[in-house]
Amino acid sequence: MTAAPSSYAALPADLQTDRSIIVSLWVTNLGHPERRQDKYDWFYLRNPAGLPQVLLAHSPAENGTAVGVIGLATRQMRLAGQTLNAGLLADFGVTAEHRTLYPAMLLQTSLRDRFLPQCGLIYGFPNPKSEPVVKRLGYKVAGRMVRYVRVLRSANYLPAQIPHLVRRAVGRTADWWRHTLRRTWYAHDFRGRRAQWMDQPDARFDALWAAQKDPALLIGVRDRSYLAWRFEPKPWRKFRFLTLSAQNDGLIGYAVCEVVGKVLHVRDLLCHPGHPDSLNLLFDTLFRDAYVDGRSSVSFEFLGPADIQSKLHQLGMLARDARNVFCTMTPEQAQALEQAQWYLTSADEDY
Secondary structure (H helix, E strand, O other), X not given: OOOOHHHOEEEEOOOOOOHHHHHHXXXXXXXXXXXXXXXXXXXXXXXXXXXXXXXXXXXXXXXXXXXXXXXXEEEEEEEOOEEEEEEEEEXXXXXXXXXXXXXXXXXXXXXXXXXXXXXXXXXXXXXXXOXXXXXXXXXXXXXXXXXXXXXXXXXHHOOOOOOHHHHHHHHHXXXXXHHXXXXXXXXXOOOOXXXXXXXXXXXXXXXXXXXXXXXXXXXXXXXXXXXXXXXXXXXXXXXXXXXXXXXXXXXXXXEEEEEEOOEEEEEEEEEOXXXXXXXXXXXXXXXXXXXXXXXXXXXXXXXXXXXXXXXXXXXXXXXEEEEEEEEEEOHHHHHHHHOOEEEEOHHHOOO
């Protein structure tokens, strides 16, 4: 039987002594048991921005078993040249027998009230089932994380009822019109540019990050240290960096990529503001290399400035679906943050 609401309590966890409890709750509620120990070591103990905060929901009160968990990771961001230590909601779950509204609300309310004054901004990517909870707590939609897709092999997406040989011929014709002919019409100038694939970021990434000076942009830190940590290789995940360099200006853009099945996913992307053609050159290279490697499409999730969205459309990337990004902020930060233009990719999430 579910405990009465008054018997629940949300209490801070100790990352050392409560490790097994936290991991067990993750396994029960979030799945992928083979990855949870690694997630704990990587995301909770080695975060370069500092140790995350974790709350556990207990029932009844302090002497009861932990039945829910929520994390808040520090995400260093920048706006108008000032550093902001934002909080990223992570790893939220309540065991099935306690999955009423009250324990979930208690965890979210306690986390917001305890830590929002310290960081000024909390944001997250709740699943549709969790959205009602965060809305009731006053979280607002910061924007829509849009998934853009460029199909590389049209035959794979034609109706299965079409005979294979016909589907293949039609697909090849469509691909020629969409890719080869388009590259002829909209050829970009690669002179003086060098594209290279890398397994890890190097010192040039710090200079590219330092060049990001748009005062209206709210953007998470993307220096070498953060990227090396965030895209650390895992047994079940492998990332590669496509870099674009100019002879006189060093690194002018990168894309962090992960292949899942037949799809090449762009997990993060950053371009030099002084080289407006760098985004086009990066994606042209991605399309070419992904096609040669046998990929069926290129995908990129992004919330950001309208000019970048427009360039993605011009590159033939179509918006397929979107999900909400929610945030809450202190009154002191509200004016600046509400006027800011967010820049978010998968690099700003917790997985």
